[in-house]
Amino acid sequence: MNERSIPKATLGRLPLYLNYLRRLPPTSGPTISATQIARQLYLGEVQVRKDLAAVSGAGKPRIGYVVRDLIENLESALGGDQVTQAVLVGAGKLGGALLEYNGFEEYGIQIVAAFDRDDQAGRTSRKVGAIRLVGELESFCREHDIRLGIITVNSESAQEVCDRMVDSGIKAIWNFAPCGLSVPEDILLKQENFALSLAHLNNLLCNRI
């Protein structure tokens, strides 16, 4: 469990540090400095210092960090041994793509089940097995104490799915449907907006011509 919220950009670099430290040769010493890490990973020293401070406090002057402790702190910030289980509702193209997406595990997240309507049930996914009926969402989430839900249905069904997730005890929702959702105040909602991402890139492009 993390002690504090870590900025998104920092979080994105943590797997990089972790992979580097885990691959240090046995001949390297028990401690390592931010300077060494920065040089090896071609990152700015100030950035590395700030990133490591966010997960492991300040290093010791002239010594740096104890490698073993730093690895432990990075693992813990990334979810560590504790994996967060998530469910996905909407096993269409986008949902299917997310189910096959590699990289969630690296951040301590695992999609453990996918749900869809009657006419999709019976299909299977390599990662989660059979697609379940959306009617089973609540019992599944209660049984497995699921707190993270991903919505990949269309705009028409998104609010209904969102309400079902909230009723199922889910506390954080990642919505890919191109529509706003209304949630109770204590629910975290992250809206993915592909059109807006592309529009932003296009807007930058137009301004450079």
Place this chain on the structure above:
Amino acid sequence: MNERSIPKATLGRLPLYLNYLRRLPPTSGPTISATQIARQLYLGEVQVRKDLAAVSGAGKPRIGYVVRDLIENLESALGGDQVTQAVLVGAGKLGGALLEYNGFEEYGIQIVAAFDRDDQAGRTSRKVGAIRLVGELESFCREHDIRLGIITVNSESAQEVCDRMVDSGIKAIWNFAPCGLSVPEDILLKQENFALSLAHLNNLLCNRI
């Protein structure tokens, strides 16, 4: 063509203003104030003023904006009559989902062609017709003056596709493959990282428990 770069959050609200103004009844006057718009759309007045200033300058004191001019400025900021054409390489699940995604048009962007390897060619997509061979990418982009490219292939092929796009005259690349890409300095690159988005949400969630 836009005169300046518009912040992403502002850009996201522009279709909202545009839809509202376009639907004003003919009986409403020729001008409208930021206060009126804010009230009707349940937005903060300061925010609306800032958003409109970014696309249309400050309104006139006590009068506000000329509706017709404001509509024109919003249309122009969103790409207006000038549609940016984009290509997509990688017509798998994620690529297919993006091809079917509604909402790009609203921001003046149109995916006009999708490319893939030999074994995918011959398949068709409702929006762009037949999936083309990736070998035809350069000639297509040159012929249609394409400047925006979307990469939805796997990590192994992403850099090769990226290089091909740059060789084809593309100036802005939106990468969905979960890997970094190296591009020349004058190329805009936007990296989409699903794992990181979900990790960020998870990190926020863990800190609230």
